[in-house]
Every structure is written in C-alpha cells, then in structure tokens.
Amino acid sequence: MKTSRYSLWCPMFATLLLFSVPAPANAGADETSIRTIELVISERMVQLEENSIRVTQGETIDLAWKSDEPVKLHLHGYDIEFEVSPEAPTSVTFEAHATGRFPITSHGFGGEHGHGDEALLYLEVYPD
C-alpha cells in the first residue's frame, strides 16, 4: 500500500515543482533535502510540456529517468554521463552548484553511437 501511494504522489510532486517557478529564495536552504524530478523518455523524446527543467543553485537534484529504449545520456556542463534502459531506470543525483542552461543530449539510442544534435532537455539552474 505504502509503495503504490508513494509512486503516485511522486510524479505529481515533480510536476508541481516544474511549474512552480520561480522557486522561493530559500528553496535550497535545507541541504539534506533532495528534489526528485521524474523524466520519461519515449520515442526518443522526453515527455514534458516544456523542454527545460528549472532548479535553484545549491539544490540537490535527483533526476529519475525511465526510457522505452536503451540510451546513453550526457548532461553537459556538469559533465555527467549515464545510461538508462527499460530494464534499468536510473537516478542521477548531484548538487546544482553552477548556474546556467545545460543541454542534456543523447550519446546514442539503442546501442548506436554518436552525439544527438539537439538537446532532449535543458537543465536551467538559477541563482539562489
């Protein structure tokens, strides 16, 4: 029971956060809190209404990825590379220490190699 409630609540929470911009100035003040943002890739696109996610400098971010196809992803600027597949959803946790707009690109879908030209998504980090 607890598990199913949590999994329902969590995407709603992420969605609320995505659209409650700008965040209050002290949103990142609690260093122990981790903000989870759920991201789903299907048909080689991130299923979001906007192509960017906005966070505040100093927040600890957990990007919780799911994908309908194996893919290697690269968060530029922070230079984090990771893989997601249907069998293995991935959580990428980091502190948003640098402000700016950072593309998240594919480094290959379905075992292909090569760099996607267009960003799947942008991470926007705003000053605290």
Ligand SMILES: [Cu+2]
């Ligand atoms: Cu790249």
